[in-house]
Amino acid sequence: MLVSTDLRPNETRALAALFRAGALSRAALARDLGLTRSTTGALVLGLTEAGLARERSDEANDEQDGEGRVGRPGILVEIEGNGGFFLGAYIGVNWIATVAVDLAGAQRASASRAFAGPGSTPEAAVAIIRELVAEIRSQLPEGARPYGLNVAVPGFPAADGISYHATILGWHGVNLAELLGNAFRGDFPILLENDANAVAVAETYRAQPGKDDEDALVILIENGVGGGIINAGRLHRGRLGGAGEIGHLRIGDEGFVFDAKRPGRLESYVGKDALLARYLHISGRRAGVDEFVAALAGGDPAAVATARDWALWFGRGLATLACTLQPERIILSGSVNAIYPFVAEQVEAFLLDFLAEGYPVPTVELSRVGADGPALGAACLLHQAALSGDPQFQLRGLAAR
Amino acid sequence: MLVSTDLRPNETRALAALFRAGALSRAALARDLGLTRSTTGALVLGLTEAGLARERSDEANDEQDGEGRVGRPGILVEIEGNGGFFLGAYIGVNWIATVAVDLAGAQRASASRAFAGPGSTPEAAVAIIRELVAEIRSQLPEGARPYGLNVAVPGFPAADGISYHATILGWHGVNLAELLGNAFRGDFPILLENDANAVAVAETYRAQPGKDDEDALVILIENGVGGGIINAGRLHRGRLGGAGEIGHLRIGDEGFVFDAKRPGRLESYVGKDALLARYLHISGRRAGVDEFVAALAGGDPAAVATARDWALWFGRGLATLACTLQPERIILSGSVNAIYPFVAEQVEAFLLDFLAEGYPVPTVELSRVGADGPALGAACLLHQAALSGDPQFQLRGLAAR
DNA sequence: GTAATTTGTTTGGTTGACATACTAATTGAC
DNA sequence: GTCAATTAGTATGTCAACCAAACAAATTAC
Known part of the structure; x- marks a missing residue:
């Protein structure tokens, strides 16, 4: 009879190690977990019988570690996706x-x-x-x-x-x-x-195989500006899961869209409404993000000037956040991120100039996950x-x- | 013969549970660890023989849990400090x-x-x-x-x-x-x-017995302003341990002490030099922090006005940080924190007004650890x-x- | 082809953890 | 005061997780 059984701690640890690495031989897994090969062999057998792990089939991928590796090659074990x-x-x-x-x-x-x-x-x-x-x-x-x-x-x-x-x-x-x-x-x-x-x-989980301690800041720009903070591979949630509300960052005295109650916030400079209001102010033209990006790509001087202003304030916000959180990567998501490639140079020069000498400069990347x-x-x-x-x-x- | 031996995982877990709670009976420890009482008894015996735990001696403290607790009372076990x-x-x-x-x-x-x-x-x-x-x-x-x-x-x-x-x-x-x-x-x-x-x-570690998942922000104010971020009881270190550099927070356009390269930073408004420069500007008097605090306590109008300005900008910085990190407690350290009690009401009213409705308002406390x-x-x-x-x-x- | 090296498995032994049963010490009901 | 009910701590036998050691298998180095 088949029954459902809870996993032992070392079985869970083994799955976590397999997930982190992608696939490991039994011997490599044993080293990772600090167990002996014999114990690990039994562990893998149990996981395989339970339908949670399997030996990797694609023989082509037998180049585990460089070339000059002596000794019998291991059989790669990986997680069985259908296990849960x-x-x-x-x-x-x-x-x-x-x-x-x-x-x-x-x-x-x-x-x-x-x-x-x-x-x-x-x-x-x-x-x-x-x-x-x-x-x-x-x-x-x-x-x-x-x-x-x-x-x-x-x-x-x-x-x-x-x-x-x-x-x-x-x-x-x-x-x-x-x-x-x-x-x-x-x-x-x-x-x-x-x-x-x-x-x-979503942007950071298993972004790089073998790495599970990423320090990243993900910034979502639509009308509002939100964010999520990843520290050492874990979500920094704050008291009630509300950390990362960076739209309220106070970076100036006014804003491109004025909010009497909370003036000078990041999102009143770099949010979608703020961007388009600034463009309207400079060019007299009312546009959506797509039209604005098209104008920017076409070299429209008003769009270029608007983007330059946007980059100035966005850089200020990024610099503040980079100092406070010291992420390794900053990832931009949301529809407004389409304008970033046009101002990347300006923003990154500002960051480099702002950060202290020797301070690690985060990379700025665009979102890789979709809707x-x-x-x-x-x-x-x-x-x-x-x-x-x-x-x-x-x-x-x-x-x- | 006595030899030094590494602890088993459950022994380390038991010590962590004892540390978190202060002291536990064997039965309570068993519930905490998810082990049986018999196993836990053996565990405690091993820890005691190894010199890492002991039965609590002060009989007076036998009121473990309220009054109406039925059954045989447990013997409290605690960590033996000399164990390491x-x-x-x-x-x-x-x-x-x-x-x-x-x-x-x-x-x-x-x-x-x-x-x-x-x-x-x-x-x-x-x-x-x-x-x-x-x-x-x-x-x-x-x-x-x-x-x-x-x-x-x-x-x-x-x-x-x-x-x-x-x-x-x-x-x-x-x-x-x-x-x-x-x-x-x-x-x-x-x-x-x-x-x-x-x-x-130091400010947060075991600040409250039984709680080990504190969300806190510690702000150190001297000439510069630094900070340390605690998320779920763990230090948020960032990429190279440099997270929390909140002195560079961009909250305005200038500052009370002007820095051409990086204007408008938090520390140029609320650091020690900035505070005293502002006081000099308003009163014409050159003072140290102690003298300033004495003047403030004595009701000197220039000191009161200076403190009000300080509180305005400090509140802006706090509001930004409270939104970004959502700490439960904000702890002020460094010599400048002596003026906080005089402006606490103003700062906290600003915070309450700034934060969204329903958003948890952090408490602001003064440092409890010394030099x-x-x-x-x-x-x-x-x-x-x-x-x-x-x-x-x-x-x-x-x-x- | 042989030695060296590394992987995976088998075997038997040790011990950590469990279930069960027991004793000990307290509260509450009568 | 006495007796259930309850909870804490301990003793005992069983199971299985893990280990150490030995061995077979598959590769590289020479």
Whole structure:
């Protein structure tokens, strides 16, 4: 009879090591875990029988470590993706998306639907998520049971620990966790995460094989400016998951769009509305981001001047953040990032000039994940929790009894 | 024969649980670790024989949990402080300090000496540390061997991974780690840490018993403004340990002391020089911090006006940081923090007004650790590493063989 | 072809952790 | 005061995780 059994600590550690490295021979895994080869052999056997690991089939990839390696070559062992699934969702202003990530960290299914956020009720959003989750579950192997669902939302839980505020959706004091819990009663644990935080995870999680201690700052620029902070490979969430609200950074006295209550904020200089207002002020032309970028690419002097102003203030904000957080990489996401390539030189020269001598200068890169970013990152957070041994997402395997 | 043996993972976990809680009965410890009482009994026996834990002697303190607790009361077990020692040092501008922290997290010895930082060589500093370490080791029990030495320094390692820059000491490109390594050749591992980071740890490490996931920001205000960030109980170090350099925060266009290269920085508004320059500008009087605080306490209108300006800009900086990092507590350290009580109301009203509705407002507190802060925090970082199971500081016990 | 090296597996032994059962020490009900 | 109920701590036998040692297998170096 096949029964589901919880994994032993060293089995979880072994999976985490395999995930970090991509694939390892039993001997290399033994060294990584500090166990003997014999123990590791039994460990891998158990994981294989439980359907969580497998020997790598592509023989072509037998060049594990350089050329002159003496001795019998090892057989690479890797994670069996079908060993488990993690669900992520995103409630956006215009749409709702869901994805499934497998035990190997690969995206395996996705589904999305239009959603008129402002004006819709939280209950409507939950109903859509329920249908989309059913849809992606049908794309997964028969009988696959997800370990959990993490929902990225544009907003933050409030200080009372229950209610949830999403000004952009017009929701206030909504107990979204409870609504979702009722919709999926007991099937799996459900978490909420801020959308910018989720994107930050999606951009950095396993960005480079073998590296899991990345220091990065992900900046999301739309109308508002948000961010997510990754420190040593872990999301810096702050007290209630609200760290990274860098749109409120005070970098000047006014702003291109003026806000009497909170003047001089970063997003009033570099957000989408601010950018286009500045362009309107200089050129007299009303444009969208795409038109603005086209004008910029075409050398329109007003667009170039606008971009130069944008870069000046953006550089100020980046310099502040680079000093405060000292990230290795800064990743730009959101529709406004399309103008960055035109001003990269200016911003990076400013950064280099601002930072103290010898201080590491972060690289600035553009987003690599697409529209699924928030949902994908939410799922990756569950994957990370499971492979770190979080008891709430205790991995299980099928074992013969 | 007594031999030194490495601790098993669960023994280290047990010590970490005892440290977090202060003291636990065997049964409570078993629940905490997820082990059975019988296993935990054997675990505690082993730790006791190894000299790392002991039964608490003060019978008075038998009120473990409220009153109406039925059943046989447990015997509290706590960490035996003499089980291990961790050394911390601080190279300051005017003095060098060293402390020893024991396995229970208590400060057990300290020694310091005047040091004319600017103008002295790194070699001179290392020689003083060597003597001070010998001095505090003589205050510890016979035969105690420290697990390591962590040295807090006013500066940062440079991007090349070797050299070390401390502008304030006039040191550039110094390989301090190597100098220290030569001075203590092989006795124990040696680490370096930025001083503001170390202070942040000292302020927050075990600030509240039972809580080890604090989110805090520690701000050090002297001439310059530095900071250390604690996220979920861990130091946020950034790429090279340089996170928290909040003095460079760009909050305005000029500053009370003008810096042509980097105008508008937080420290040019709220640092010591800036404060006193502003007071000079308003009152015509040249004063030190102590005199200024005395004038402020006496109701001197110029001092009150200066403090109000200071509070305005400090509030702007705090608001930026509160949004970016979302700490639960903000702790003020450094000599300038003496003026905070006079403007606390103004700053906190500004914060409350600035932060979004429902956003958690951090508390602002004054430092609780004294002049030993940097050295103490450095030692606490080693203690934390050892109790987290860091292999570099693998705990050992004496066992009969 | 032979030695050296590294991988993976087998075997038997040690020990960490468990389940179970027992004793000890307290509270609360009568 | 006495007796259940409850919780803490310990003893014992069992299981299995891990190790050490030895061996077979597959490669490089000479």
